[in-house]
Amino acid sequence: MAKRAASLFSIDVISPDADRGPAHMRVLERIQTAIASGALPLNARLPSSRTLARDLGLSRNTVDEALSRLVAEGFVVRHRGIGSFVSGSLPGRNRRSSQRTLDTQRRPSEVRVSDRARTLMNYPGHYKAIEPIPFTPSLPPNEFFPRKTWQRLLNREVRRPGADYWHYGASNGLAALREAIAAHANAMRATQASADQVLVTTSTQQAVELAAKVVADPGEAAWVESPGYQPVQHCLRGAGLNVVPVPVDEQGIRVQAGLYLQPHARLAYVTPAHQYPLGYEMSLLRREALLEWSRGEGSYIVEDDYDGDYRYEGRPIASLQGMAPERVIYIGSFNKILFPGLRIAYAIVPEALVGPFVDAKHAADGHTALLAQGVLAAFISEGHLSEHLRATRKSYDERRLIFLKEAQVLRDVVRFGPAAAGMHVTASFRDAKIDDRAVAEACAGRGVVVGALSRFGDVNLRGLVFGFAGAAAEAARAGLGIVRETILAQK
């Protein structure tokens, strides 16, 4: 599966088939097929005609001719200065029935999977247990987690007489945990939250899905960042939303481009503190523009503050939620700062939406498991979370500096993006012809995990995403050596 997706543009979909018709018609047909099969989702950004021409070994004129026809037939929409995108609604056909037809060719006739289940296939992520190795992004290194403290609290809470961990719990979460979360986020991230606005969830994914359900109906639009965090985009598609990728620049999401592409989105999913994966901070001007849009449109901003606790240079930027608590749904996750197997995250929601969010959580899974909530509440309120963040901020910073020093070995082949925050850094290839997916795959074969930048929703970007927090000095040096060899072998 990874292989097929990796070669989406370069081999499977568009490589011209020597025998059939003029080159531009073959390009056109392959793109239509990719759209009809869902390999190219609605609203997906297409590679630039220059990139396509280069990858296919065809003239740019041929590719432009194919794209013009796709535009004329309504399969592709071109936005000058922004790019070409698969159309949001396909022309002259009922999308559901056309997908059904394709579907039945592949399966026994009595098995039919829903359209929305089909949108969730090819989900980018983990189905197998993941061990942290250099340079898995977004995976907290286990060695820093104070497991003994956790075990002690667990041991105490599981035996606590009169604890409510054994019955049904409140759908919005244990009161003690909601209070601890509100106090922590208000102090560390400048949110403005009461414990009543906190909803305990199992994960960022669940928080985003609940937000999608509460503020949008199927067919309504959601802005996401391009490049951006793909699992959330799949989650939004699975919730029936029309996902509109909006380009980002050094200031964050380009609100003007969003207004141009689809002003009437019901929500915008953004990562203001540390854009995923490029690492930019959203500028104050951009924040204000985004909030202005949200106020005017009555839409909501979903702020994923996935590693807002880690900033090594400059002042920490306050959360967007603190600027407009009535328009922002703030999401934080303990799975990314403590350990992923925990499955506790949270949303801070506008007061007016508390009821609908609790209803939606209740219908989704009743409530989150109780004992772990109790242990986490104690872990936070007894000061262990602050201590852990202090300690890991220091350790990750050391690793960041070591990584950046060792990464000099790559300076002739990549340009690094900002590395002032979080747990990962992005590098773009100086030679944009290098296939980043092939590099990532070859590295994985040698025991080094790097993300391919083109997988984050903008196939025009080619480079690598490195998680630096999981690699101590020796591992970082060895891993970077392997990455360098692999890139050079691909040139």
Place this chain on the structure above:
Amino acid sequence: MAKRAASLFSIDVISPDADRGPAHMRVLERIQTAIASGALPLNARLPSSRTLARDLGLSRNTVDEALSRLVAEGFVVRHRGIGSFVSGSLPGRNRRSSQRTLDTQRRPSEVRVSDRARTLMNYPGHYKAIEPIPFTPSLPPNEFFPRKTWQRLLNREVRRPGADYWHYGASNGLAALREAIAAHANAMRATQASADQVLVTTSTQQAVELAAKVVADPGEAAWVESPGYQPVQHCLRGAGLNVVPVPVDEQGIRVQAGLYLQPHARLAYVTPAHQYPLGYEMSLLRREALLEWSRGEGSYIVEDDYDGDYRYEGRPIASLQGMAPERVIYIGSFNKILFPGLRIAYAIVPEALVGPFVDAKHAADGHTALLAQGVLAAFISEGHLSEHLRATRKSYDERRLIFLKEAQVLRDVVRFGPAAAGMHVTASFRDAKIDDRAVAEACAGRGVVVGALSRFGDVNLRGLVFGFAGAAAEAARAGLGIVRETILAQK
């Protein structure tokens, strides 16, 4: 909220307002308002005209005239011999925009909640922690749970070197747990399941929502039992499905009625081992009819085996899944047999649907928390689950017999349904004029919890649902005394 819903038919919605127009027009308007506001959901069953006439103190002719007009205008559909239902699609109006209009009258203009979030409001269930008191249905009594054993296993697993509880886990669940579940369900419930077909979820609700997403798209139909388990019906509505309540009789769901109401449903949610709440077992003939429909239609049966482990009289009936593993999505929950705060349930899914289910679970919340999965796997594979089921089967049976004996005190006012299985029994009032919601509310005020039968989706049924497993002899006697007094006071 509870109060308003309790009096849906008897006061708020239909009580004629003395000042305005002819009686039948007032009845008509109140029902239309209830439909437009969502208080009466699409497809909801209406009380019989006899019941309405009695409750309103109007002649049956007046009520029939109102109903005929509602039928003529397309708001209500009448099925001879089955009943009257709110129409599945309302006439001459866009449902979304009409609800929006109502919505904005109640909220500040900048707050807009989605239609699907609106369907989840008035969710019947728990938002507050629930303590088990007589006669809360579906709540396992804590005193039988071997908490010391659980604590010992937890203590061992949390310290186990090399355990995978700290990283990301597989989306379908820990392998050890899936194997233990398959072995348990195959042995105890005659399912035909490999560990690969098992998907670990947090709850029955989550398993049902995943099933809805995987096999149906918004707007497609789902059969549910009437009366039936309301939280699942809300979950299906929240997933965008057109919920079609199909009446049940002593043999279970009336498949012929389902075929008449909506043959093209994508799934049927049923409780074959112990119909919730009436307690009937689905007959073999009915099982075969349901499977025949499913095979012909290419639809799926969602079998909720919520208390299939408890049968006190007669042979245990095998699961439906064992009869047709390719058509049945079987759901079991440890939250109902161990402790609700655990949040671990599972689905056994047809082989052809394993991939889409895992994708959907992954997009929903990544995976279920790991440590608890590990503890549960050990609990099952080391024999503690079997032991717990043996012990509780015996204890619940004792309580059942005591309850049935003490419940003789009610024999002049109620008729009890079957009590051969599970953890609850249903009683219908001999005098159908008694308001069961008022009785339940008055009992709650005196510290006794009983379910009002009319809340399970068929307002023509009036009676009470008693959980017997949570009440020891003394509590059962005292509780039943209070229930009797309350019923007599309502007469």
